[in-house]
Amino acid sequence: MLTGKTALVTGSTSGIGLGIAKALAQQGAHVVLNGFGDAQGPCAEVRAAAAQAGHDVRVEHHGADMSRSADIADMMAFAAGPNGRVDILVNNAGIQHVASIEDFPAERWDAIIAINLTSAFHTTRLALPAMRAANWGRIINVASVHGLVASVQKSAYVAAKHGIVGLTKVTALETATTGITCNAICPGWVLTPLVQKQVDAKAAALGISNEEAKKVLLGEKEPSMQFTTPEELAGLAVFFCSSAANNVRGVAWNMDGGWTAQ
Numbered sequence: 001m002l003t004g005k006t007a008l009v010t011g012s013t014s015g016i017g018l019g020i021a022k023a024l025a026q027q028g029a030h031v032v033l034n035g036f037g038d039a040q041g042p043c044a045e046v047r048a049a050a051a052q053a054g055h056d057v058r059v060e061h062h063g064a065d066m067s068r069s070a071d072i073a074d075m076m077a078f079a080a081g082p083n084g085r086v087d088i089l090v091n092n093a094g095i096q097h098v099a100s101i102e103d104f105p106a107e108r109w110d111a112i113i114a115i116n117l118t119s120a121f122h123t124t125r126l127a128l129p130a131m132r133a134a135n136w137g138r139i140i141n142v143a144s145v146h147g148l149v150a151s152v153q154k155s156a157y158v159a160a161k162h163g164i165v166g167l168t169k170v171t172a173l174e175t176a177t178t179g180i181t182c183n184a185i186c187p188g189w190v191l192t193p194l195v196q197k198q199v200d201a202k203a204a205a206l207g208i209s210n211e212e213a214k215k216v217l218l219g220e221k222e223p224s225m226q227f228t229t230p231e232e233l234a235g236l237a238v239f240f241c242s243s244a245a246n247n248v249r250g251v252a253w254n255m256d257g258g259w260t261a262q
């Protein structure tokens with residue numbers, strides 16, 4: 001139960017972040033969403049998830065652009081809310097761009113490193129003082145299997161995700177004697193808008209249907225031939241927030257249908 005805790009989930013107007021936000025609200029946490037696009041719909045979904053579980057929680061949205069440190073500082077102050085702190089920080093916002101290194105636009109490299117990695121440094125450094133004062137906190141970094149292994153054409157993404165696994169370990173070590181833990185979640189393929197773009201590109205490149213393209217994508221990497229779901233990942237995030245995980249520190253836990261077992 002996370003009643004009374006405040007959770008901030010970056011990049012939570014869609015996909016995995018929205019799934020984690022709903023699950024934390026179902027545990028009774030107040031939730032601050034972040035991300036682009038329509039925020040009304042996602043906020044309503046999170047409120048409904050909480051209500052279904054019998055919780056009346058505060059659900060708010062802050063539209064900070066995670067590539068901008070001033071926006072992030074503003075979001076952190078907003079998210080701290082009446083309790084004066086973010087208790088659960090989920091660094092989830094992320095983007096992807098697929099191209100070989102020689103063709104990789106430098107501006108896309110910079111954006112991926114800023115959003116997928118540097119933003120987590122800023123949110124973490126700003127969240128830690130109040131977590132230390134409360135001697136409780138949970139920092140969950142949504143990395144990827146690409147934080148553990150590489151794939152071609154994903155130089156910036158793989159570099160950022162390996163980086164966030166490293167940041168996870170350092171954060172875990174620097175907080176090791178406190179009630180604050182930091183861990184990473186490393187999903188394989190999850191069928192969100194981020195991956196649908198890659199399915200569409202595969203379908204166009206091979207002249208095959210959407211369904212066939214999904215099978216090709218899974219077949220290349222994921223032995224289970226199944227997408228991991230945001231709900232499954234959210235279950236792991238809830239576990240990391242539980243007291244059973246008090247001494248789980250600095251892990252990079254893959255949920256990848258066997259991808260990295262190969």
Ligand code: NAD
Nearest residue numbers: 011012013014015016035036065066094144189190192194
């Ligand atoms: P998604 O595209 O569905 O959602 C991304 C979210 O991030 C959206 O809410 C979007 O508005 C937000 N966002 C993007 N740029 C932003 C910015 N500059 N500032 C603030 N918010 C921004 O993607 P997803 O698949 O749910 O991905 C979420 C995380 O999971 C990412 O870090 C991604 O790398 C990681 N991940 C995804 C998969 C997958 O297969 N989908 C696998 C492994 C890891």
